[in-house]
Amino acid sequence: MASLLATGPQAFAGAVELAVSSRSLLLGRSTHAQIIKSLYPPPVPSFLSNHLINMYAKLDLPSPAFLLLSLDPSPSVVSFTALISGAAQNNRPLLALNLFPxxxxxxxxPNDFTLPSLLKAAASLxxxxxxxxxxxFSLKSGLISDAFVISAAVNMYHKTGLxxxxxxxxxxxPxxxxxxxxxVMTNAVLDGFPEAAVSAFIRLxxxxxxxxxxxxxxxxxxCASLEYFWLGSQLHSFIIRFGFDTNVSVGNALVDFYGKCACVAEARQVFDSLSTKNDVSWCxxxxVHAQNAEEEEAFHLYLATRAKGFIPTDFMLSSILTTCSGLSGLNLGLSLHAVAVRSCIDGNIFVGSALVxxxxxxGSIEEAEQVFDGMSERNLVTWNAMLSGYAAQGNASVALRVFDEMRRGGGVEPNYVTLVSLMSACARGGRLKEGMELFEKMEERYGIKPRNELYACVVDLLGRAGMEEKAYEIIRKMPMKPSVSVWGALLNACRIHGKEKxxxxxAEELFELDPHDSGNHVLLSNIFASAGRWEESISVRKEMKDVGIKKEPxxxxxxxxxxxxxxQAKDTRHERNAEIQCCWRILLLADLRRRMAAAGYTPDTRFALYELEDEEKESEVYQHSEKLALAFGLLxxxxxxxIRINKNLRVCGDCHEAIKFVSGIVGREIIVRDNVxxxxxxxxRCSCGDYW
Incomplete structure (x- = not known):
């Protein structure tokens, strides 16, 4: 400060500007104190007052900035502009506009610096x-001809919907x-008109x-929104020619573009070539990896960011939390929750929604409820996440109650995702009346037209109630072509209720839509096998072999x-296989089998290979992969x-019955997540009510 005293007002002004550029409130306050104490009697001259007002406004301290403005006997437009600009930049639009009168x-x-800040504040509101x-006002004052003013006005009209x-x-x-x-381009993308942005760039x-x-x-x-891969990759060449390939913001946009076009290798190449990487680059x-089913690599990258000393941000944590469900990594999710708490961002609405x-x-619905109940603020994504959790568990009654709470107390209107989750919950929970009422009145009440996902839920709902013919009639009247999920729901209902015709x-519709999916052929084969129509069951299996379709193990x-x-079924490669086979199957399983039989369980051999004898079939179903995983869990x-088990296919009927009995006999909670x-x-008992 001694040097500042020696050099005079210019040095003080320089120190204030340094405080702004470094966002150092300590330096700014110290300089202000020295100005008052050591150099001038109050009031502070306008020249330094403007610098101080600008500093406090830019550092989001409007009260001292406004006090300085009021103490100035002859404030200038520069003083007001500094305060208005700071308020607009720090998301205080009302303060900026109130200063205008x-x-x-x-x-x-106002001048050509004042109006752009006011227009920005109006855009925020x-x-x-x-x-x-x-x-x-811009027209009357003649300032609309200024390039910055008119550009700000264009942006404002976009933001306000005009x-x-x-x-x-x-x-x-002109x-x-x-x-x-x-x-024009940025707002076109934000408003959901990416084609307009592409057109504007070409005109540019x-x-x-x-x-x-x-x-x-x-x-x-x-291009990412439209998945215009070739157009975006051409721009990549243009970016290199213009020398913007080293720009971190452009590099981040390229990574995002390639990721949304499912070009993971290209996205990774751009990322690796960035000489400077920021938080956005890593996120x-x-x-990219999380969205393209590469959850393990996504998590490894997250660990790399921590190793490089990056502080977890709300966007980073909410992004990496999405990988936990793909990995079925509850323990990973718990550790990330702890990181969010330690970083004091667990209260952030995006992190909270991602945790729910x-x-x-x-499958940890109690923990989801705990996070949900503890959130001070909820948005539509939060409510949808909670409803989706209940839908996955088939808890229709709670899902309907939460939906009612969302509409009445939450002040949030449902969207298409909301209704899909709610319909799915009704279908899995067997709530026929509520589900059909929602489906029939959704357009009238919420202005939402059903699409394939909702039709699949309705077919599933009717199928559970044994109303496959009505479900088929609804499918035939659909305004769009039925998807795989719609026909799949009908085929599954026919499997449950033995409707072979x-x-x-x-099945024929599914074979046409997705000819290489083995699951549909197996379902149809099982329908015939359950009805004792072995020749037709064998014929379906033969068709699979003839066209080269192999059942996924x-x-x-x-x-x-x-x-x-x-x-895997009949797997002997696990390092503890000897213990599982000898200790559990011979000793524990033998005891469990006696107790299960006493409780009423008999092996359902319909799910074993039909060529085997009855005794061999019983042995087959005891070697299914989920039973081996359960054995390991019990050990x-x-x-x-x-005990949490994941399976890549639909859990078979016998395994489902067996695990039900085991849960009661050993007094354990067993959670199995199959592909349904x-x-x-x-x-x-099982949460699915024996229908899946």
């Missing part, structure tokens, strides 16, 4: 009437600046305007002590802890 009452006129008034005004204003610009072009180049990093990012975002590549979603998809119709896995243990996981849903076994 004060400026006018001080007999001052999304208030069309304010936007129109500011535009009118798209026609934005187009007219943009078209009337010379369109890159700022205006960027406003036709006008011989050179794009900048904002232009490239907007164009890449548009983008994590999301993670716990729901990992209708099952054949559904059943595989189950269980996590214990941070290791994933994988089992290793202590009493009191839930969660099965939560407790006290000889």
């Amino acid at each position: 004060l400026l006018l009452r001080s007999s001052l006129r 999304r208030c069309p009437s304010t936007a129109l008034q500011l535009h009118a 798209l026609s005004h934005a187009r007219h204003l943009f078209d009337e610009m 010379r369109k600046t890159i700022v205006a072009w960027n406003a 180049r036709s006008a011989a305007e050179n794009p900048n990093e904002v232009s490239f990012c907007a164009f890449l975002n548009a 983008s590549i994590i999301v 979603d993670m716990y729901g998809k990992c 209708l099952g054949r119709i559904a 059943g595989c189950s896995w269980i996590t214990w002590k941070n290791e994933i243990h994988v089992f 290793c996981i202590p009493q009191g802890m839930a 849903r969660f099965h939560r076994f407790r006290d000889c």
Whole structure:
């Protein structure tokens, strides 16, 4: 400070500006104190007052900034502009706009720096009437001809939803600046019109305007939304030619673009070539791997960010939490929850919503409820995550209650995802009346038209009630072509209720839509086998062989002590196979089998190979992968802890019955996640109600 005293007001002004650029409040306050104490009697001269007002406003301290403004006997437009600009930049739009009439009452006129900040504040408020008034003032004052003012006005009209005004204003610009072009492109992407952004970029180049990093990012975002791979990859070449390939923002946009086009290798190549990587870079590549079913690699990248010293952000944690459900990694999710708490971002709405979603998809509905109930703020994503968790468990009554709470107390209107989750919960919970009422009145009540996912839920709902013919009639009247999920729901209902004729119709449709899916052939074969129509069952299996379709082998896995243990039917490769086979099957399983038989369980040999004799069939069903995984769980996981098993295929009927009996006999909670849903076994009952 001694040097500042020696050099005078310019040095003080420089110190204040340094405080702004470094965002150092300590330096700013110290400089202000020295100005008052050592150099000048109050009031502070306007020259330094403007610098101090700008500093406090930019550092989001409007009270001292406003106090300095009020102490200035002759405030200038620069003083007001500094405070208005700081308020607009720090998301205080009301304060910025309230200062405008004060400026006018001080007999001052706004300049070409004041109006862009006011227009930005109006855009943040999304208030069309304010936007129109500011535009009118810009016209009357003659400032609308300024390039920065008109560009800010175009952006404001986009943000406030007055798209026609934005187009007219943009078209009337005598010379369109890159700022205006960027406003048009960026807002087109945000408003859900990516084609307009692509068109604007082409017009920009036709006008011989050179794009900048904002232009490239907007164009890449548009290509990512439209999945225009070739167009985006051509722009990549253009970016390299213009020398923007080293720009971190453009690099991040390229990573995101390639990821959304399912080009993981290209995204990784761009990421690896970035000389500078920021938080967004790491989050983008994590999301790329997570969205393209490479959850393990996504998690490894997250660990790499921590090793490099990056502090977890809300976006990073919410992104990596999505990988836990794909990995069925409840333990990973718990550790990430702990990281969120330690980083003090567990209260963030995006992290909270991701935690609810993670716990729901990992089958831990109680933990999802605990996070959900503890959130001070909830958005539509949060409510949808909670409803999805209940749907996966088939808990229709609670899902309907939460939906009612969302509409009445949450102040949130449902979207298509909400209704799919709710219909799925009704279907899995057997709530025929509520589900059909929701389906029939959704367009009238919520303005949402059903699509394939909702029709699949309705077919599943009717199928559970044994109303396959009615479900088939609804399918025939669908306004769009039925998808695999719709016909699959009907085929499964026919399997449960033994409707061979209708099952054949559904299967034929599925064979045409997805000819290489072995599951549909197996389902149809099982329908015939259950009805004792062995020749037709064998014929379906033969068709599979003739066209080269191979049934995916059943595989189950269980996590214990941070290791994933994988089992296949009749698998002997596990390192503890001897213990599982000898200790559990010979001793424990023999005892369990006696107790299960006493409780009423008999092996359902319909799910074994039909060529085998009865005694061999019984042996077959005891060697299914989920039973081997359960054996390992009973051996290793202590009493009191839930046993969590994952399977790549639908759990078979015999395994389902066996696990039900085991859960009651050994007094354990067993959670099995197959490729259809969660099965939560407790006290000889399953959450699916024996329909899946």
